[in-house]
Amino acid sequence: MASKPRTLYEKIWDAHVVERQDDGTCLVYIDRHLVHEVTSPQAFEALRLAGRKVRRPDLTLAVPDHNLPTTPRTAPDGSRLPIADKQSAAQLAALEANAPAFGIDYIDAVAPEQGIVHVVGPEQGFSLPGTTIVCGDSHTAAHGGVGALAFGIGTSEVEHVLATQTLLLRPSKTMEVRVEGELGPGVTPKDLILHIIGVIGTAGGTGYVIEYRGEVFEKMSVEGRLTVCNMSIEGGARAGLIPPDQTVFDYLEGRPYAPQGEAWDKAVDWWRSLATDEGAEFDKSVVIDAAAVEPTVSWGTSPEDVVAIGGTVPSPAVFEDAAKREAVAKSLDYMGLAPGTPMEQVKVENIFIGSCTNSRIEDLRAAAEVLKGRRKAASVRWAIAVPGSGLVKRQAEEEGLDRIFTDAGFEWREPGCSACLAMNPDKVPPGERCASTSNRNFVGRQGPGARTHLLSPAMAAAAAVTGHLTDVRKLSPK
Amino acid sequence: MKQVSTISGRAIPLGLKNVDTDVIIPAHWLKTVSREGLGKGAFETIRQAPGNPFDVEDFAGAPILIAGDNFGCGSSREHAAWAMLDMGLTAVIAPSFSDIFSGNAFKNGILAVELPQEQVDRLLEVAKDHPITIDLENQVVTTPFQDRFPFEVDPFRKHCLLNGLDEIGLTLERDAAIETHERVRADSLPWLDTPTRNRREHA
Numbered sequence: 001m002a003s004k005p006r007t008l009y010e011k012i013w014d015a016h017v018v019e020r021q022d023d024g025t026c027l028v029y030i031d032r033h034l035v036h037e038v039t040s041p042q043a044f045e046a047l048r049l050a051g052r053k054v055r056r057p058d059l060t061l062a063v064p065d066h067n068l069p070t071t072p073r074t075a076p077d078g079s080r081l082p083i084a085d086k087q088s089a090a091q092l093a094a095l096e097a098n099a100p101a102f103g104i105d106y107i108d109a110v111a112p113e114q115g116i117v118h119v120v121g122p123e124q125g126f127s128l129p130g131t132t133i134v135c136g137d138s139h140t141a142a143h144g145g146v147g148a149l150a151f152g153i154g155t156s157e158v159e160h161v162l163a164t165q166t167l168l169l170r171p172s173k174t175m176e177v178r179v180e181g182e183l184g185p186g187v188t189p190k191d192l193i194l195h196i197i198g199v200i201g202t203a204g205g206t207g208y209v210i211e212y213r214g215e216v217f218e219k220m221s222v223e224g225r226l227t228v229c230n231m232s233i234e235g236g237a238r239a240g241l242i243p244p245d246q247t248v249f250d251y252l253e254g255r256p257y258a259p260q261g262e263a264w265d266k267a268v269d270w271w272r273s274l275a276t277d278e279g280a281e282f283d284k285s286v287v288i289d290a291a292a293v294e295p296t297v298s299w300g301t302s303p304e305d306v307v308a309i310g311g312t313v314p315s316p317a318v319f320e321d322a323a324k325r326e327a328v329a330k331s332l333d334y335m336g337l338a339p340g341t342p343m344e345q346v347k348v349e350n351i352f353i354g355s356c357t358n359s360r361i362e363d364l365r366a367a368a369e370v371l372k373g374r375r376k377a378a379s380v381r382w383a384i385a386v387p388g389s390g391l392v393k394r395q396a397e398e399e400g401l402d403r404i405f406t407d408a409g410f411e412w413r414e415p416g417c418s419a420c421l422a423m424n425p426d427k428v429p430p431g432e433r434c435a436s437t438s439n440r441n442f443v444g445r446q447g448p449g450a451r452t453h454l455l456s457p458a459m460a461a462a463a464a465v466t467g468h469l470t471d472v473r474k475l476s477p478k
Numbered sequence: 479m480k481q482v483s484t485i486s487g488r489a490i491p492l493g494l495k496n497v498d499t500d501v502i503i504p505a506h507w508l509k510t511v512s513r514e515g516l517g518k519g520a521f522e523t524i525r526q527a528p529g530n531p532f533d534v535e536d537f538a539g540a541p542i543l544i545a546g547d548n549f550g551c552g553s554s555r556e557h558a559a560w561a562m563l564d565m566g567l568t569a570v571i572a573p574s575f576s577d578i579f580s581g582n583a584f585k586n587g588i589l590a591v592e593l594p595q596e597q598v599d600r601l602l603e604v605a606k607d608h609p610i611t612i613d614l615e616n617q618v619v620t621t622p623f624q625d626r627f628p629f630e631v632d633p634f635r636k637h638c639l640l641n642g643l644d645e646i647g648l649t650l651e652r653d654a655a656i657e658t659h660e661r662v663r664a665d666s667l668p669w670l671d672t673p674t675r676n677r678r679e680h681a
Contacts, residue, residue: 015667018652018658019652019655021634023632023633025632025634027649027652027655027656029656029659029660029663031670032673038508038509038555039554039555039556041510042511042512042513042556045511050646052646058671059671067508067509087510088509090509090511091511094511125673126673128670131670136554136556137553138552138553138554138578140554152554152578153554153581154556154559154578154581154585155556155582156556156582156585156645157581157585160645160646163649163650164646164650164652164656165656165660166649166652166656168634168649170632202496202548206548206574206575206577207577233552233578236548236551236577238577238578259669259672263668263672264669266667266669267667270667302496302498323546323547323595324495327494422504422505422506423505423506423508423509440498440500440552440553442500442501442552443500443523444500444501444504444522444523445500445505448504448523
């Protein structure tokens, strides 16, 4: 008898259930646990107080990223430079001490492999298809780009995973986001995911795991898939994933933590079996017409506040929901924008190219292609390019991209979370705008009073050149 | 975890929707290795505005917050729950919560009570002048008037909260089942167990 057709999510879930309680709560095994400096110290401290150890240090990898300054970390003589902020230094020191004390592999702040945890995981082959991956960071959803079930957890859950290698969870509902057709020229994975969030809303995915389906994703690079899945949480979904295929296998093969030889072949066989079965049903289905997606930017303080670059700032009056009208009015006040303003007339003083959403090699190439032979506008006060990892940085430098950025007036930085979240020195001043390739335009996200416009790396580069939000398709190739 | 059963007192009528965890506790407060003292930074940007509900004298020490849709969206930072606890909040009522926040709230003994928007609107009105009671055992929110709003709660979470159970302690008791799972996994998908060793061989 044939078993009931299952989705990719259901297959991964079923393979990881240790036990199911009568009330439906499941004890779920975690294959990979990524740890960073900000959400782990309290978890390690609690383990220590309870006399508990880490059950599977071999399935755990630690790397600092959130509060590291992105300025040089070593002096010319090779010695490590101290972190000026005492609290950040203490947090980093805690991770540096906790990792070896609990037997966990640690990529330190000056290692060539250091970077943003969601860039490092796939890049090191630590994040694999069909696995359950967690990290104390909501953008863990990114790893769904390699076909993993990956989601962010709180610090109590970090402690739970460290102690037991499991989590107590209830199964999620399933949502299919099916993208039909092809993206137009100049339209990137970032534009697509911003558009999708605009359609489903920031709470549209709450309680769901999203599977992104359609030819667009089959043709998309792994970097692009990571960008899309990364922002699933901005649509309320704790996880989003894309079926693993040859593109993913080719990307992962030979990476340091990936299986090798015969083990690799066995792994690939299993990964191929994970695709959603014909006839499997999703609890919810959303269809997106790829041809309708334009280069997209945000105008408000929620990632659902997006519009095509050719559009205008909306009026609160156009929203049906009273609470949303009030929220939009507040947003526009915070953003200093008047309804009806064409997005292309919005001037920006700051440009941030980086974050776990858009700091991979493909992102830097896309921005550099726009910047080549050009300079940032005089009105752009601060422009930084922050590679997602040391390895991305090295590759970009080998390709000469760093020179393109610096010739264009950008600062070329060390890897880290940087200006995405205002907990390290990279911040946007109050009242100023930033064209940012990051993932959140929340009030105060890039610094108190900072105004964020989310967009793709190519669009951020275009804004740098003109000094205002700009349809990158209008800039002729140089 | 400490036991939770009934929470009664004044409720801060915030009402905003999409209150993200960056708003609950901005990132610059996250540079701590402790769970304590975060109340000072809770809702920092909202509290900078004159006349904000947090600084109304009647609501000092209020145990309940009433908010709009999608409360706690965004970052997974459990500091949001710690900051709320530190300022004395032990319950939030809203039409919906983000998945990660509701988990973090539960783990810290904060009740996240979901009620339909019209009931939340009624409570926002009542809360201006009157206390509110949340009865977890009977799963109902009441006011000094005739209001009785039943709510749903995950049975496992309710059991843990009412009895003050430590989830990690409970899971550690399932050690035999976890070991069995690990053995099966090692047989069928052995490559899952080798990441660190792979790296060392590679290096």
